[in-house]
Amino acid sequence: MLLEINNLHADAEQRNVLKGVNLKIGKNELHVLMGPNGSGKTTLAKSIMGHPNVKITEGSILFNGEKINEMPVNERARLGIFLQFQNPVEIEGLGIVNFLNSARGALSKEKISYKEFMGEIKKNGESLKLREDLIGRSLNYGFSGGEKKKMEILQMSMLGPKLAILDEPDSGLDIDAVKIVAENINHIRERTGMSILLITHYSRILSYMDPQFIHVMANGKIVREGGKELITEIEKEGYKLDE
């Protein structure tokens, strides 16, 4: 099992948010996590990545069988965990190319030439239909919401994780951009064999993907699980959390 979460309880901002989450993700699997606002989806994503404001009070997170509850954030990244942020930070003055170069240097021993590296960035940027001039700018600084989401996917492609946690990659995107982002995620998955935990509120992005497992979260727990037929059901009838 790539990721195994057992009875996870966690606090965020002095509030008990996760109340016993259980989740298993195997290799090359695509899982979707849905649920109403405030149900704990983003807190779960942050707890897997090791956000300092999320305090695990009970339970365990295992990655490739290794318990990572207390592991520093950068070491989780080195194991192959990638978090696509719902609201990526802007860092003025931090050049994207240099940042990506540092991140890649930290995560991979594989050396590539500067020319190859730049070629890879350009290719990914073109595939995501990112404006070419954005690559020469500061990280996410002055980017639109859609450009930030695409930059996250570009980073994911460059860093080649084993598990990508995608926290609303579709929010704020126009119809065409949702398709572009979904297709890029699919290509990266095909190329790398990575697993995905995709958090979303909308079924549109899923129409371009082939999810195998759907989980519904409510009040800090996973309350419903199923195959992709669950998406249609939720789309038609809502989460039916009162039943």
Next chain:
Amino acid sequence: MLSREEFVKDALSNYSELPQESNPLYKKYSMEVSLPESNHAKDSKELERISRQVSESTKIKFDAIVSGEASKSNGDLVKVAKWEDLYAHFDGKKLFKSSDDKLAAYVNAYSRDFLVINAEGKEDKRVNLLFLNSESLAVQVIINAAAGSKVNVFEIFVSESEKKGAVAVLHEINAADGSEVEINALHNEGRETDVVNLYKADVGNSTKLRANFVYNGGHVTKSRGIVDSSGTESIVDINEIAFGNGSQRFDLSNSISNTRPRSHAQLNSGAVLDGNSQCMLKGFAKVEKGTKGCFSRITERGILLSPDAHIDALPDMSIDYSNEVKATHSAATSPIDKEALFYLQSRGLEEAQAKKAFIIAFISKYLSNMANGAASEVAMDVMLQKLERGTFGIISDLDAKGVWISK
């Protein structure tokens, strides 16, 4: 003509405060520098050794090397002049008069040498200056940019001495119509050296003046800048960054004003402080009457790396003309953003690497304003040395290449 002695007497007895210093807040937030009543010369062999070392490390050939009485010009770009040579030139036209400011009075009294840079023609002139001090150094840099000329000046200040000392430099910039002037100064004096940086500019129509000051070294640093965007459609852009550790102190005061229509004046001040260092950022902007279509902005930003570091940011504005004028000021100071650190760590950077990347990003916002690429690279390298090793004062063994700098 006043004799040297008369001039010194006049300079030291006849000074007042900058206009904004009558504000009680400015009186409250002010640091004192210790300035010796002398201007020491330096042993010329030692001067040559240090200047060679700095030149090799920075890969910069200096057009003039200044150290007390031993100033030396290498070529025609810079003329080293004495007070007597310039008396007629200054007659009634000296921008920074002793009566303007007590620090100007000090430099006027004790500067032995005046570096004069006369820029003419459309060719882009690059001038590199090295200032060395052992105990004390007072000097003036006079830049005369003729109409339509372009000049870019890079100044490096170092001191090899651990003795208590002082460096005081006064700039006068006369930028005629249509000229473009950039001045970049990297202050990297030793931990026991007090630093005074003064500048005053007279800006013509459609001129561009950009001044970038980097305060990396020194014990107490005090700056005073006064620029009037006194030309129609002139652009004045002042950037300064202080990087302090230990008990370093910075008192940075700048005054910009718009006095003509469609003039543009902006001041970006920043500080990154560690240890128990302190910084005061005092930006004052004045928008005068009759300045339709002008732009004025003060931005003050700070990062505190330690709970004992302290920044006082005091942006101040006075607007006499309120129609069709854009005028803004802002100030923000904080520790390193935790969300930004988490983001960088989630991409594999260790906590220390992430902090370093964040600091470098902050600094590069200021350095990226330098059109002179060599200046921005050397400044970043010197600041990186301080960040990584805590060292400053003399420049040697630069190995980083400023790769983090991003426009």
